[in-house]
Amino acid sequence: xxxxxxxxxxxxxxxxxxxxxxxxxxxxxxxxxxxxxxxxxxxxxxxxxxxxxxxxxxxxxxxxxxxxxxxxxxxxxxxxxxxxxxxxxxxxxxxxxxxxxxxxxxxxxxxxxxxxxxxxxxxxxxxxxxxxxxxxxxxxxxxxx
Amino acid sequence: xxxxxxxxxxxxxxxxxxxxxxxxxxxxxxxxxxxxxxxxxxxxxxxxxxxxxxxxxxxxxxxxxxxxxxxxxxxx
Numbered sequence: 001x002x003x004x005x006x007x008x009x010x011x012x013x014x015x016x017x018x019x020x021x022x023x024x025x026x027x028x029x030x031x032x033x034x035x036x037x038x039x040x041x042x043x044x045x046x047x048x049x050x051x052x053x054x055x056x057x058x059x060x061x062x063x064x065x066x067x068x069x070x071x072x073x074x075x076x077x078x079x080x081x082x083x084x085x086x087x088x089x090x091x092x093x094x095x096x097x098x099x100x101x102x103x104x105x106x107x108x109x110x111x112x113x114x115x116x117x118x119x120x121x122x123x124x125x126x127x128x129x130x131x132x133x134x135x136x137x138x139x140x141x142x143x144x145x
Numbered sequence: 146x147x148x149x150x151x152x153x154x155x156x157x158x159x160x161x162x163x164x165x166x167x168x169x170x171x172x173x174x175x176x177x178x179x180x181x182x183x184x185x186x187x188x189x190x191x192x193x194x195x196x197x198x199x200x201x202x203x204x205x206x207x208x209x210x211x212x213x214x215x216x217x218x219x220x221x
Contacts, residue, residue: 001181002179002181003179005181070173070174070177070178070179071179072179073177073178073179073182073197074178074182074193074194074196074197075178075179075181075182075185075191075193076179142190143185143190143191
């Protein structure tokens with residue numbers, strides 16, 4: 001298994017865990033209605049995003065380039081480019097669908113609660129990381145591991 | 146002019162095992178790529194860049210023509 005594949009698997013595990021925790025915290029209680037009054041929950045959600053980024057930082061330290069050891073090559077770069085372009089499209093579609101769903105749901109009200117804007121902001125980061133890691137694993141698997 | 150779909154077929158595995166008899170790791174280290182790339186090459190799942198192909202040919206002491214072959218769909 002290549003270093004890039006190992007890193008992608010760990011990155012996927014980190015961001016799937018962060019996303020699941022985020023969704024559990026966000027959808028517990030009346031987060032949307034009482035967004036401004038619940039500072040603890042806001043800090044918790046922001047911390048989860050921070051945990052994801054700290055995980056990524058630790059990964060980049062663990063998988064840093066070492067002397068005389070070839071960790072990535074031209075094939076890894078090609079696979080990364082493919083994964084990034086696939087992820088870009090999927091993330092945009094996800095963003096579009098969430099925005100449209102919110103618009104349709106709140107069309108009669110005339111406004112969308114600010115909690116959903118934070119939800120989209122956090123969730124796009126998570127979706128981008130999950131899809132990039134997922135596509136990296138897929139393309140590595142397809143192209144000889 | 147008719148467009149024909151072509152793929153690159155390589156004989157890296159047979160040349161590596163036969164002529165110079167080195168491991169995938171040794172070949173990878175010699176040409177500066179990962180062992181996984183050599184695995185993918187030998188499984189015909191990856192077409193290398195011209196630079197990598199020339200490095201492999203040089204390491205295995207064969208010409209590019211001997212190592213790589215262009216196979217097109219409508220060719221016999």
